[in-house]
Amino acid sequence: MTTISASWPTTRQRIRAALSKLWQPYRPVPLLGWLLAALVAVGMEQLVGLPLARTLGMSKIPALFGALVVLDQPALIPSVLLFLILIYILPVGIVARFTAPFTNKIAARLVSYPLVITAVIHLLLLYAVLHIWCDISDYRVLVARMAMIAIILTLSLNVVNGYMGEFSCSHPGFMALGAYVASVFTLVFFVSENQFGEALVPPALGPFLFPLALILGGLVAAVGALLVAIPSFRTRGDYLAIISLAFMFIVKSLFENLEIVGGARGISNQPNYASLPVVFAWTVLAIWIINNFVRSTMGKALNAVRDDELAATAMTVDTRKTKMTAFLFAAFWAGVAGGLFAHVLRYINPDSFGIRKLAEVLAMVYFGGLNSVTGSIVGAVGLTMISEALRPLEIYKWIIIPIMLILIMIFRPTGLIAFTEFNVERLFLPKDKAPEGAEDATA
Amino acid sequence: MKIYKIFPLLLITIILLGACAPALPESIKIGVNAPLTGDIPKVGEGTRYAAELWLEETGGTINVGGKDYTVELVIEDNESKGESAAAVNTKLITQDEVLVIVGPQASKQAVPAGAVANDLETPMISPWSTNPATTLGRPWVFRTPFLDPFQGPVVANFVSEEFGYTNAGVLYDIASDYPKGLAEFFQMGWEDIGGSVVAFESFTTGDTDFSAQLTKIKDAGAEFIFAPQYYNEIALIVQQARELGFEGPIVGSDSWGSAELMNLCGDACKGLFFSTHYAAEGATGATKEFIDKYNAKYGYVPDDVGALTWDAFNIVKKAIEDCGAITGDIDADRQCVRDAMANIREFPGITGNMSFNEEGDPTKCAVIVKISDEGLFTFYEQVCP
Structure with missing residues (x-):
């Protein structure tokens, strides 16, 4: 034991020291600098990516940072690595480092403006990066949209399972409610020639009224949540898990037996409203609102309820109201995610919202980290990407992903990035005058 | 600092190199979007075996x-999930350029x-899907099986002519779209020819005890039962019906046609009838050739998935050949193949001769x-539209 504990820290420390030395020049890079660097990188990929990929022996630009190529053709791994270094790592490294004085100046100036303006500038830059990155291939567009929907879903489940500390299994049910309501709404109003007859309003209005469909879907999901909440919050312990699981199956059979929405056949041909900017906007909105919610008094009360309900009551927290609000709020966002999902895939059937979807969302929440907005984002994007990347492994994929989850549960029982606060204001600050040892928030 | 200076130089070199990079080798890529994992891995296996x-x-x-x-096959797993199937199609089309x-x-x-294939203008042919929405209003999408609106009445007419019954009982899974659709089309077909459905009973996927429904059907005076279910449920349904x-x-219906059926059902299923795409026993010509090769290579008689996938591949082959020229411009080639596929008439498949109608659905026996x-x-008899 003594030799191990004596030798381990030294190698570890050495690695850590080397890494921090490498990282040293990047400490003063603000978020703005990173976004600018990413913009340069994706712009370069757009301009020279294809000839570079061809030169390196690949037929196309590696779509998901080479993750798909690596398993299919291991011989191309060096090419992929070289591509990544030339297109992403080097430009990002160089631009981020050498524009730091400049970007810090801008970031410092932005501090004096209202937060909204700073946020919008950053978001526009982020969207530009995403848009140019996705412009390379439709596959990226689809994966990016799916990942963003997964973010909304994971975040909303994290409100219940992480911040509130209950175990809810009904998220696929809420998602189904949102998906069906939003689909029926858009099909009834904007699409002709289907089981609901002619379009009621000119289809040109569709994209503008689409938010209404999503909100309506979210509200119906929240009403569904009320049905679960009323009986289950009267009791304590595992009851919510059981009742919510039942609710999920009830919703599934409800749609299986509702002939008007296609029964087990499902609904198809939803209009193509959930484009990349739309999904991006809704994801940003969801992150912003959910983050504000969990940092509000209500969010803190929610944590108090989780840690000790009795003590929370003693401290004048209205536990029942707090739990109800949080649960309905989470269901609303699951419904919105469902509506977006239906319009990305443009086909839904009751079977899509079963136990497999539940396992997927739960895995994302516990992989990313409980009680953490950043964790949810990491979990959702991470698992979506890993799942896409490991597809060529077929059946072994279903061995590797569970093993990964088990390892995470062993070494980080609450998930990768758990119990952190997502402080937007600090994210935008210039970094050159930041106090030493300040947490870097670029993850 | 060094890298800072040589970086632009490096890039220019790469672009120049890329400009004179050798043209890609001439090959035809065919994407296979199969459920290799998930609920129906046996179907995925049949697809892969037939493809290989x-x-x-x-050759x-x-x-x-x-x-x-x-020819290069790009086989991808869709995990039996809708969203994964869409992602796989997008990847096959935009990344692999099939x-x-x-x-x-x-x-x-x-x-x-x-929907993805149609939006991205790539011909797609589903060997097994029977939902009308798959091809409806999608000029780029085709399929090889006949549809349930055809199969339902076929069974109804057969029973009426063969046995002369008038009272039917139906038992189906309400939570699964195939049995449910077929049960309804059978009911329509049966009532059209003057029969009456005395019991229309349902259960939910995963149920194993059907005695309540079967008792009802028996008490209602049904002379026969139509059960458009999968082989694992059929074994239970038939055995329980006999016990009652x-x-x-x-x-x-065609969902019975799996090699597993007789292993599970045993003697109880002998002498029963079902409608399907092809009959393995007593097959002749190309069908027999396919069955023998498949059996020799993989050790079992292929079910309808294997046969329909085989036909789908041969239709693809014929469409590519009919197209006449591969230009290397993938968009033009896809258009050419789609047009050739839509024009296929009387294609001699092992599951029957087929011609595509304007929806991309085959007319076949x-x-x-x-x-x-x-x-x-x-083989008992053939029913043509």
């Missing part, structure tokens, strides 16, 4: 306009995947199969 057997059979090349092109896609099999994957003393025949006393699926 077909590739072997063609790995297709001759187009007097020139041999190497000329045409075979699959997905089940409708819940074929409907969203078909139901003596009439139980008739089924169904086969009524009788399970012989040896437990083999023998």
